[in-house]
Amino acid sequence: MRAHTTIHDHRTARAAALRSSSGSALIELAVVVLMLVPILLGATEFAMLAYDSIEVSDAARAGAAYGSESTGTASYSPGIKSVAAESANDVSGLVTTPTVFYSCSSTPSTQNTTQPTCGSGDSVLTYIQVTTSATINMPIHIPGLGSYTLNGQAIMRVR
Numbered sequence: 680m681r682a683h684t685t686i687h688d689h690r691t692a693r694a695a696a697l698r699s700s701s702g703s704a705l706i707e708l709a710v711v712v713l714m715l716v717p718i719l720l721g722a723t724e725f726a727m728l729a730y731d732s733i734e735v736s737d738a739a740r741a742g743a744a745y746g747s748e749s750t751g752t753a754s755y756s757p758g759i760k761s762v763a764a765e766s767a768n769d770v771s772g773l774v775t776t777p778t779v780f781y782s783c784s785s786t787p788s789t790q791n792t793t794q795p796t797c798g799s800g801d802s803v804l805t806y807i808q809v810t811t812s813a814t815i816n817m818p819i820h821i822p823g824l825g826s827y828t829l830n831g832q833a834i835m836r837v838r
Contacts, residue, residue: 717821724819731770731815732829738767739811739831742775746807747835753779753807763811770813778808779837805837 742763746753756777763775780790782804783797794803811831817824 720819720821724817724821724824727817727819728815728827728829731813732831734767734770735773735811735813735829736831736833738763738770738773738775739809739833741766742777742809742811743807743833743835746777746779746809747837750805750837753777753805753837759807759809763809767811767813770815773811773813776810778810780806780808782806806834807837808832808834 742759745762746755746759752758759777760775764773767773780792781794782789782791783795783801784804785798785801787804789795790806797803809832812828814826814828816826
């Protein structure tokens with residue numbers, strides 16, 4: 680009889696230990712989930728912000744590429760703005776600012792807002808600069824993190 684009681688006692692003790700460990704596992708899972716959710720939300724917000732930043736920068740590049748086709752397209756602001764907006768169609772509120780500037784071939788780092796008089800042998804170089812910006816409000820609201828202003832800029836020589 681004693682052997683039967685001992686086996687029964689071991690089974691009861693094992694069942695009690697299993698019930699105790701399953702409760703502990705549930706609590707540990709809850710703690711891990713509570714720590715992982717903010718990390719995943721932050722990673723998602725960072726990825727969305729990176730994507731929008733690429734869109735804003737690419738819009739500046741697309742606008743500058745359009746403007747660099749000729750002196751006519753360089754001075755046609757509505758066309759440059761339209762191309763930039765089409766390039767960043769996922770970003771709302773994109774602000775595009777095209778600027779034409781000039782320099783002499785001997786001093787290409789000097790920027791002039793009007794065509795300069797260059798020395799003999801020099802030619803006037805025309806450039807288009809397109810600056811884009813957008814304020815992004817993230818759909819996931821994390822305390823302390825609100826809206827972000829993203830900027831893009833591209834400079835190309837006009838052909």
